[in-house]
Amino acid sequence: MKLREVITEDQKKFARYAKAMGHPIRMYILDTLSKQSCCYSGDLSEVLPIAKSTLSQHLKELKDAGLIQGETEAPKIKYCLNRENWKEARNFYQKFLGD
Amino acid sequence: MKLREVITEDQKKFARYAKAMGHPIRMYILDTLSKQSCCYSGDLSEVLPIAKSTLSQHLKELKDAGLIQGETEAPKIKYCLNRENWKEARNFYQKFLGD
DNA sequence: ATCTTTGTTCGTATTTTTACGAATAACGAA
DNA sequence: TTCGTTATTCGTAAAAATACGAACAAAGAT
Numbered sequence: 001m002k003l004r005e006v007i008t009e010d011q012k013k014f015a016r017y018a019k020a021m022g023h024p025i026r027m028y029i030l031d032t033l034s035k036q037s038c039c040y041s042g043d044l045s046e047v048l049p050i051a052k053s054t055l056s057q058h059l060k061e062l063k064d065a066g067l068i069q070g071e072t073e074a075p076k077i078k079y080c081l082n083r084e085n086w087k088e089a090r091n092f093y094q095k096f097l098g099d
Numbered sequence: 100m101k102l103r104e105v106i107t108e109d110q111k112k113f114a115r116y117a118k119a120m121g122h123p124i125r126m127y128i129l130d131t132l133s134k135q136s137c138c139y140s141g142d143l144s145e146v147l148p149i150a151k152s153t154l155s156q157h158l159k160e161l162k163d164a165g166l167i168q169g170e171t172e173a174p175k176i177k178y179c180l181n182r183e184n185w186k187e188a189r190n191f192y193q194k195f196l197g198d
Numbered sequence: 199a200t201c202t203t204t205g206t207t208c209g210t211a212t213t214t215t216t217a218c219g220a221a222t223a224a225c226g227a228a
Numbered sequence: 229t230t231c232g233t234t235a236t237t238c239g240t241a242a243a244a245a246t247a248c249g250a251a252c253a254a255a256g257a258t
Contacts, residue, residue: 006148007123007124011123012123014120015126018120018121020121022118026114027110027113027114028106028110030195034195034197045204048105050246050247051247051249056207060206072254074204074254075204077204090196093196096130097188098133098189122216140234140235141235151235152217152218152235153216154235155235155237157216160215173234174233174235175233
């Protein structure tokens with residue numbers, strides 16, 4: 001017998017997005033990508049005071065959450081926002097945060 | 100000698116807000132508070148499938164992040180959104196997520 | 199085929215988050 | 229003062245997040 005579920009799918013989905021945004025480094029990455037169309041891991045690595053492997057992890061988190069996407073352009077990988085989900089997030093948080 | 104800081108204060112601040120929103124339970128609480136003016140911990144406790152102490156922890160996180168505020172109304176505590184910061188968050192995420 | 203460049207994955211350590219029940223605190227009511 | 233109600237704090241355990249360097253993978257250049 002399953003407990004009545006009080007948390008909606010939307011609440012879960014947008015908690016997930018928020019969680020992905022919930023780290024300064026990831027916020028920086030998203031901010032950067034929202035201002036220029038795309039960038040490479042190396043561009044970020046040059047400027048961010050963290051190990052490359054750590055940066056990769058953050059990029060993976062953002063990708064897994066659906067906020068960015070990566071396209072191989074060997075030997076580089078070009079990262080861009082996932083525009084579709086980004087839009088979805090915008091619509092939700094706009095409504096959520098108020099009128 | 101201090102490294103040049105690449106992460107802005109805004110990125111840190113709004114990463115903090117996002118982090119607070121980054122859990123389904125906390126998303127539920129914020130959603131509830133955004134739809135009705137206020138509520139008591141007990142109201143939430145009745146409906147959420149978690150221990151009261153866990154709920155208290157989540158409320159504390161939201162309070163520490165500045166997204167809600169609690170007012171004693173003994174022996175209860177009335178929780179409401181922190182409207183000022185809520186507004187600040189709205190403005191930021193609106194700009195951040197796009198035009 | 200080997201080297202170089204670009205990033206990721208692996209292994210691991212540390213810190214933080216999440217969760218619970220028991221104990222405690224605050225305060226009004228009896 | 230003692231009791232009941234409402235929540236928080238404490239102590240603790242388990243899971244997840246964060247970070248690093250070393251090892252590895254992929255593909256173009258030599």
